Amino acid sequence: MGGTNNPGAGAKRVLVIKLSALGDFVLALGAMRAIRGHHPKAILTLLTTPPYEELARATGFFQHIETDGRPKGVKATRELLKRLKSAKYDIVYDLQTSGRTGNYFKALNLPFSSPPLWSGNVEGAAFYHNTPHRGDLHSIDRLGEQLEIAGLGESDTKDTWPPMPDMSFVRRSQGNKPSLTPQYFGISGPFALLIPGASAHRSAKRWPVENYGGLARHIADAGVTPVIIGGKSESELAVEINRIEPRCRNIVTRTNLFQIVALAENAQFAVGNDTGPMHMAALSGCPGVALFATSESDPAKASPRGSQIIICEADTLDQLSVRDVWQAVRMLDRIPASAAGGQS
Known part of the structure; x- marks a missing residue:
């Protein structure tokens, strides 16, 4: 479908698809901002899943947010596809590029149909992202290349390219609520975030x-308070960490996504596994140490961006010692000077 033009400012209705997971969703925020910039007059709709609705709404990018991107059962899937067809989108940006969203493309491209233009990794798309190195790129770089193929570029972000996620919308949308302060969680003085969870x-x-x-x-x-954050699945981990070091502050299950960003803005540093909140912390300007099991994921394609981040990697994470990670933390130069001298 070479020669197809992106409707740009002439588009009336545009759909963005990004279903999950947290880290991937956050890393796609820059691409979403670029799409908003490329279609300034369009009604922009996001198709996602429930955990990301509130965060997406706070960006201000979208007029509509639909959360049934992973419908359960044939009836719900049929209803979703019927709605997508009737919306008559000018163009769809599939930022998920999964088998599921590829099937959505195929359903909208049945014979005798009038499908929207499509940006994604599915054969037959108007803007087919099938470069040989696609799978070797970091998520942010991959999304940038996908949008370039669709006709977007640096002018759409008024910033550098590929489009970097920017978490400043959290402060703009949430203001200075007391719940966004460290004091809300009983934290005083310098603190660091520990993010022990993962998929x-x-x-x-x-x-x-x-x-x-x-x-x-x-x-x-x-002299820095370790603050443990995470979801319900990290509850037992947090209790055990707190048992080993009672000076920790355990606020697992108590933070929403906005509070994670606000805490990261104020933290000395963060240490965490390859997981969504670690990406959020880095994009909020928090220096950190990210821990990667290279048998599971490649730091070159999945490392946090946005701040000073040191990568500690090993084939499996049990091969990383406390000493290894503590030395990396000290390299961040974020330990208070009054206490740093005696640490080794």
């Missing part, structure tokens, strides 16, 4: 809990 089905991406406990002891000895 529940990929336990190899988690640094051992006893190592987090040992690191927390170093951090607390340096």
Whole structure:
């Protein structure tokens, strides 16, 4: 379908698809901003899943947010496809590029139909992203290349390219609520974020809990409060870290996505596995140490961006010692001067 032109400012209705997961969603925020800039007059709709509705709404990019991007059952899928067809989108940006969203493309491109233009990794798309190196790119770079193929570029962001996510919308949308302060969680003085979670089905991406406990002891000895964040699945990990180092502040399950950003803005540094909140922390300007099991993921394609980040990697995370990670933390030069001298 060579020669197809992007409707740009002439588009009336545009759909963006991004279903999950948290880290991938956050890394796509720059691409979403570029799409908004390229279609300034369009009604922009996001098709996503429930966990990301509030965050997406706060960006201000979208007029409509639909959260049934992963319908359950034939009836719900049929209703979704019927709605997508009747919306008569001028162009669809598939930022998920999964088998599921590829099937949505095929359903909209049945014989005798009038499908929208499509940007994604599916054969037959008007803007088919099928470069040989696509799978070797970092998520931000891959999305940038996909949008370039669709006719977008640096002028759409008024910034550098590829489009970097920018978490400043959190402050713009949430203001200075008390719930966004460290004091809301009983935190005073310098603190650091510990992010011990990772995908529940990929336990190899988690640094051992006893190592987090040992690191927390170093951090607390340096006069910095270790603050553990995460979701329900990290509750037991947090309790064990807190048992090893009682000076930790355990606020697992107590933070929403906006509070994670606000805490990261104020933290001395963050240490975490390859997981969504670590990406959010880095994009909020928080220096950090990211821990990667190279048997599970490639830092070149998945490392946090946006701030000073040191990567500690090993084939499996149990091969990384507390000493390794503590030395990386010290390289960030974020330990208070009054305490740093005696640490080793």
